[in-house]
Amino acid sequence: MTELLKQLCLLDGISGDEGRVRDFIISQIKDCAEITVDPLGSIIAFCKGEQTPKNKVLVSAHMDEVGMIVTYINADGTLKCDCVGGVDPKVVYGKRVRVGRDKILGVIAGTAIHNVPKADRSKAVPFDKLVIDIGCESRQEAEKLVRQGDSVCFVSDFTRFGDGFVKCKAIDDRAGCAIMIQLIKDRPKFDTYFTFVVQEEIGLRGAAAASYTVAPDFAFVLEATTASDIPESENEKKVCELGKGAVVSYMDRHTIYDKEMYSLAFETAKENSIPVQTKSVIAGGNDAGAIHLSRGGVRTTAISLPCRYLHSPSCVINERDMQSAYDLVKLLLNRTYNK
Amino acid sequence: MELLKTLTELCAQRGVSGDEKTASEKAAQLLSEYADVSTDPFGNVCGTVGSHDDSKQTLLLEAHIDEIGMIVTYITDDGFLKISPCGGTDERVLTAQQVTVCGRKSITGVVTSIPPHLQKDGESGDSASIYVDIGMTKAQAEKIVSLGDRVLVENTLELMRGHIVTSKALDDRSGVAAVLLALDKLKGKQTNYNISVLFAAQEETGERGAQTGAFSIAPDLAVAVDVSFAKTHFESEEDCGIMGKGTMIGVSPSLCRELSQAFIDTAQQKEIPYQIEVMNGKTGTDADKISVTKSGVKTVTLSIPLKYMHTPVEVLDLRDIDYTASLIAEFAQGRCEI
Numbered sequence: 001m002t003e004l005l006k007q008l009c010l011l012d013g014i015s016g017d018e019g020r021v022r023d024f025i026i027s028q029i030k031d032c033a034e035i036t037v038d039p040l041g042s043i044i045a046f047c048k049g050e051q052t053p054k055n056k057v058l059v060s061a062h063m064d065e066v067g068m069i070v071t072y073i074n075a076d077g078t079l080k081c082d083c084v085g086g087v088d089p090k091v092v093y094g095k096r097v098r099v100g101r102d103k104i105l106g107v108i109a110g111t112a113i114h115n116v117p118k119a120d121r122s123k124a125v126p127f128d129k130l131v132i133d134i135g136c137e138s139r140q141e142a143e144k145l146v147r148q149g150d151s152v153c154f155v156s157d158f159t160r161f162g163d164g165f166v167k168c169k170a171i172d173d174r175a176g177c178a179i180m181i182q183l184i185k186d187r188p189k190f191d192t193y194f195t196f197v198v199q200e201e202i203g204l205r206g207a208a209a210a211s212y213t214v215a216p217d218f219a220f221v222l223e224a225t226t227a228s229d230i231p232e233s234e235n236e237k238k239v240c241e242l243g244k245g246a247v248v249s250y251m252d253r254h255t256i257y258d259k260e261m262y263s264l265a266f267e268t269a270k271e272n273s274i275p276v277q278t279k280s281v282i283a284g285g286n287d288a289g290a291i292h293l294s295r296g297g298v299r300t301t302a303i304s305l306p307c308r309y310l311h312s313p314s315c316v317i318n319e320r321d322m323q324s325a326y327d328l329v330k331l332l333l334n335r336t337y338n339k
Numbered sequence: 340m341e342l343l344k345t346l347t348e349l350c351a352q353r354g355v356s357g358d359e360k361t362a363s364e365k366a367a368q369l370l371s372e373y374a375d376v377s378t379d380p381f382g383n384v385c386g387t388v389g390s391h392d393d394s395k396q397t398l399l400l401e402a403h404i405d406e407i408g409m410i411v412t413y414i415t416d417d418g419f420l421k422i423s424p425c426g427g428t429d430e431r432v433l434t435a436q437q438v439t440v441c442g443r444k445s446i447t448g449v450v451t452s453i454p455p456h457l458q459k460d461g462e463s464g465d466s467a468s469i470y471v472d473i474g475m476t477k478a479q480a481e482k483i484v485s486l487g488d489r490v491l492v493e494n495t496l497e498l499m500r501g502h503i504v505t506s507k508a509l510d511d512r513s514g515v516a517a518v519l520l521a522l523d524k525l526k527g528k529q530t531n532y533n534i535s536v537l538f539a540a541q542e543e544t545g546e547r548g549a550q551t552g553a554f555s556i557a558p559d560l561a562v563a564v565d566v567s568f569a570k571t572h573f574e575s576e577e578d579c580g581i582m583g584k585g586t587m588i589g590v591s592p593s594l595c596r597e598l599s600q601a602f603i604d605t606a607q608q609k610e611i612p613y614q615i616e617v618m619n620g621k622t623g624t625d626a627d628k629i630s631v632t633k634s635g636v637k638t639v640t641l642s643i644p645l646k647y648m649h650t651p652v653e654v655l656d657l658r659d660i661d662y663t664a665s666l667i668a669e670f671a672q673g674r675c676e677i
Binding site: 074076078086087088090091093094095096105106107108109110111112113114115121122123124125129131133134135136137141156157159161162163164165167226228229230231232233237239281283284308309310311312313314316318 | 415417419421427428429430431432433434435436437446447448449450451452453454455456457458468470472473474475476479492494497499500501503505568571572573574578583623646647648649650651652654
């Protein structure tokens with residue numbers, strides 16, 4: 001799955017511009033599922049199993065990643081930009097980016113630290129004071145390369161480091177996509193719907209439409225969630241920890257999760273010696289927020305990978321957690337089909 | 340000499356202040372094509388071009404070989420590395436940045452950050468401490484990392500557009516490249532001066548290599564080639580140089596006015612693009628130390644305009660390096676007497 005994750009993470013696809021990711025995923029699963037692409041661009045994949053279960057079960061992950069968008073081309077050839085999804089301007093400062101369809105190399109930085117007043121030297125530079133420099137000297141020159149509305153993606157290579165750790169951009173939520181592709185290739189025994197959705201990062205939008213279409217009884221959302229197990233955070237502020245298994249939440253900012261399914265997840269993990277944990281802070285949210293309110297309501301579970309530095313060019317996960325999440329989802333699905 | 344290739348090679352080397360060995364070796368290798376090269380215990384690379392004639396004055400061409408970075412000061416119980424700046428690193432660039440830790444072997448790490456989901460509104464999360472996540476326990480970390488190991492961001496050089504490049508360490512590998520290119524232009528030419536070269540260590544931590552290196556060489560005249568601020572989007576032309584408009588010739592109370600003028604005259608005579616950079620005292624470059632070596636050395640600064648100084652995404656125009664090298668080469672051939 002790591003190789004699959006690498007291929008997925010290195011594709012650029014901010015919210016609303018997921019085409020490359022969609023094409024790749026379809027190429028991976030086209031022989032294993034009936035595929036439709038809905039009007040917003042989400043993939044709905046139906047895997048016909050040997051049997052049709054009592055419950056209609058959906059597994060969902062989002063294809064989009066956070067990034068930026070070009071809002072204006074300045075007279076001096078630099079690009080004004082704004083964030084797409086929740087991007088802290090601190091994580092883009094001093095970084096390389098790729099702009100537009102031709103993936104033009106740009107850099108983001110500003111006044112040299114020597115010329116910044118002492119009091120401001122550790123302050124974040126907000127997006128309205130940041131520009132992307134693509135090495136052009138004029139608007140005319142820049143307009144030949146980029147357009148207003150072009151997507152801006154982080155430049156970040158896929159690197160394995162330390163004891164089983166992986167670093168790249170877009171692990172949120174290509175990790176979920178990778179697990180789903182693997183589940184599809186495994187050919188589930190029972191009929192199962194899989195949705196690879198768009199626009200999660202700007203408000204759980206693709207999932208709202210796709211879950212309406214599928215109309216499931218039960219849903220599993222595969223995600224990457226905030227881990228803050230770093231020296232700046234102590235005890236419960238760590239939220240969850242890398243290497244300690246998949247994260248199953250009881251509540252976040254969008255969803256109070258189905259209590260019975262929450263308990264079933266922990267029982268299943270325990271019986272099969274799969275590491276699992278929950279979050280110690282009620283924060284963040286994911287497509288479960290849209291799916292669990294779809295139509296007359298869907299019994300929804302989120303299974304997430306603990307991920308450090310979420311929404312930055314350097315997301316970090318542990319490969320063992322990815323395996324735990326995959327193992328757990330697979331077992332939970334089997335306990336849900338005919339529940 | 341192929342400028343882009345040379346600069347790419349120079350920038351790719353690791354050389355955070357006080358740990359310049361890798362970068363110095365590359366610079367020494369490149370310099371050996373033009374000069375007799377020696378290194379000193381401080382980490383400086385020195386070169387003597389041709390045989391020196393006692394009747395001539397000695398002109399020193401200088402640039403610094405070190406780059407800014409970070410240094411490991413502590414390993415936490417959870418195996419994270421606490422780091423501090425080594426030189427004037429712009430700490431704003433470090434959040435969620437991939438870094439290389441130069442330990443017993445080189446390893447990858449990520450500078451920690453708190454994601455927006457966990458920040459309170461308006462909280463920028465300013466922290467006095469900077470940590471690197473190397474994905475190891477303390478016991479694993481201690482086998483590879485020692486306190487004092489250097490940490491840096493390893494962006495290799497990329498050509499952006501035409502003559503525009505971005506890389507880490509363009510400050511001051513571009514200066515090193517300019518000196519090498521000047522020597523290349525002088526190949527087989529008569530010079531009015533004996534030429535010596537110094538690629539100095541530890542500029543970023545207080546111009547220290549230049550102090551000891553210049554003492555050993557004891558030149559009569561010196562040119563310190565470094566970078567200076569090029570205008571970026573939110574800045575004013577009044578305060579900066581302009582990228583692509585030529586080398587910035589320093590004029591300052593701490594520099595030799597006649598030497599500055601001789602470079603200006605040379606640029607005008609040979610129609611080499613230049614800009615004037617006026618400073619009101621010290622220059623913040625190795626010129627500050629070279630000029631007060633022994634009985635004093637007539638010194639000028641030539642600065643290559645550079646955007647985003649002390650970040651891993653420094654940007655410059657290759658033509659400015661070429662203009663700088665041409666100006667040095669023309670001056671060395673005695674276009675203007677001082």
